[in-house]
Amino acid sequence: MRASPGTTGTTQGRVTGERSAVPASGEKAPPGHEDCGTRCWRDPRDAQAPRDGVRFHILFVCTANICRSPLAERLARSALGPCPALRIGSAGTHARPGMEMDRRAGNTLARLGGDPAGFTSRPLTPRLVAGADLVLTATRRHRAQAVALHLAAATRTFTIAEFGALAQAVPPERILRHHDPVRRARALVEEARALRGLVRVDESDIDDPYGRSWLAYRMAGRTITRYLAAPLRLLTPPPDA
DSSP, rough: OOOOOOOOSSSTHHHHHHOOSSSOOOOOOOOTTTTGGGGGGGOTTTTTTOSOOOOOOEEEEESSSSSHHHHHHHHHHHOOOOOEEEEEEETTTTTTTTTTOHHHHHHHHHHHHHOTTTTTOOOHHHHHHOOOSEEEEEEEEOOOOOOOOOOOGGEEEEEEHHHHHHHHHSSSHHHHHOOSSHHHHHHHHHHHHHTTTTSOOOOOOOOOTTSSHHHHHHHHHHHHHHHHHHHHHHSOOTTTT
16 A cells, blocks of 8 residues: 655644655665655665565554544555555454545545545454554554454554654654664664553543544544654654754
């Protein structure tokens, strides 16, 4: 799953800026990275950086995969850009496959600068959990359900709120020293895992807005944006970082 190369502007907790098809180094972009721009962090000094194919997969999880997890997925994709080394998806613990994003959730996403076009829901499966490098869930119950499908994923499964709090406590230099997006992502997961139990985390579940008022949808969108702010800041540094 790849994000569109559009440019987004935003408010608190989201990343702004323009993407250029020319790497900062002036070198020709590797195949598949032509539209990545500065969000790709291509760096000729890092000869071992994985530059082709998916190398890090983030999976967002909620119940029906039509409100909260699609909001989180598309907001993250908008911030992280189209680099093919990163895959961002979502699924639902009780999802029906092939459903469109809830209309009010889609409108909320658009107001936040994301793009709901082309989204379809899918059920959470053991294979999806096993294949994800980072699983971020809307609630603690979803976290438990995801881990139950693949016990080995326990160390890389967090609620969105939990991961946001842990990421905020990570010293930025431990992430920014990596030139490659995949290494940044892996380092962030390792740092967050190490901080579990050492950092106070207010385990705030994200309420399901489905069937409720417009205010509930907007609150869900703003809450997700706030919780994702810290990790996305670490994964989308300025070009001169």
